[in-house]
Amino acid sequence: MKFFLECDKAVHVCDKSQYNEASFFEKLMLKLHILMCKLCRGHTKRNSKLTKTIKSANIKTLRPEEKQQLKTRLRQEIDKDPQS
Amino acid sequence: MELLNPDQWVEKYADYLYNYTIVRVNDHIVAQDLISETFLAGLRSKKNFKGEATERTWLISILKRKIIDYYRKINSKKGKAEVHITYRDDDAEGDWLEENAADPFDKTAEDRMENEELGLAILECLDKLNEKQATIFKKKTIENFDTEALCKEYNITPSNLWVIIHRARKSMVECLEKNWFN
Numbered sequence: 001m002k003f004f005l006e007c008d009k010a011v012h013v014c015d016k017s018q019y020n021e022a023s024f025f026e027k028l029m030l031k032l033h034i035l036m037c038k039l040c041r042g043h044t045k046r047n048s049k050l051t052k053t054i055k056s057a058n059i060k061t062l063r064p065e066e067k068q069q070l071k072t073r074l075r076q077e078i079d080k081d082p083q084s
Numbered sequence: 085m086e087l088l089n090p091d092q093w094v095e096k097y098a099d100y101l102y103n104y105t106i107v108r109v110n111d112h113i114v115a116q117d118l119i120s121e122t123f124l125a126g127l128r129s130k131k132n133f134k135g136e137a138t139e140r141t142w143l144i145s146i147l148k149r150k151i152i153d154y155y156r157k158i159n160s161k162k163g164k165a166e167v168h169i170t171y172r173d174d175d176a177e178g179d180w181l182e183e184n185a186a187d188p189f190d191k192t193a194e195d196r197m198e199n200e201e202l203g204l205a206i207l208e209c210l211d212k213l214n215e216k217q218a219t220i221f222k223k224k225t226i227e228n229f230d231t232e233a234l235c236k237e238y239n240i241t242p243s244n245l246w247v248i249i250h251r252a253r254k255s256m257v258e259c260l261e262k263n264w265f266n
Binding site for chain 1: 091093094095098099102103106116119120123124127199202203206207222224225226227231246249250253256257260261264
């Protein structure tokens with residue numbers, strides 16, 4: 001349904017706003033849209049919850065160069081014993 | 085026997101193993117060493133992997149033993165332990181030791197445990213996405229890469245990127261609703 005935005009456009013703005021990449025105007029249109037559109041309201045709520053959940057988990061990742069070191073180390077070990 | 089692909093092992097499991105380890109040993113370097121040892125032990129005993137568990141669970145079971153061994157090793161040095169108390173300034177000298185202890189309003193161990201479980205649940209859900217979706221979603225959402233850099237790295241247009249992100253988010257919501265929120 002079209003209220004200010006088409007639903008598929010609203011969904012896209014919602015995704016962008018999870019990464020702070022939606023403009024002020026887009027966010028405003030989204031807000032107006034979800035006032036009217038129940039489906040997108042539900043979707044926006046779940047989508048934002050995902051963002052919050054992932055932030056709160058504070059997941060740590062290894063740096064790319066640290067991963068590279070691990071890969072190199074494993075490679076060496078495999079090359080030592082090629083039949084495995 | 086299938087050919088092992090260690091590059092894929094690292095991409096798929098290193099972050100999961102790291103999150104599991106870091107709350108248990110609380111030291112970045114030690115955690116990295118333990119993960120490296122786990123992968124190597126995994127390679128050596130690949131024959132024993134019967135496929136009853138997932139590869140990830142199997143690696144975790146190896147990692148658990150490595151962590152236990154690590155604490156055994158530390159414990160055997162226990163006799164040498166010393167306690168140093170540093171007063172923050174001269175006036176503080178003679179204050180009760182308790183006052184220098186950790187802030188009770190700091191995050192509790194329980195909170196940290198809950199956080200860790202959530203982190204692992206998220207990484208498990210990520211594991212269910214296809215590889216490209218998983219890597220791009222992780223870089224964008226957890227490692228905060230910007231859109232432009234990701235598009236360049238994977239040679240895709242921004243709209244391709246957003247389609248991938250959208251699909252990944254949808255699966256992630258479904259997976260977490262099933263495995264975490266209930």
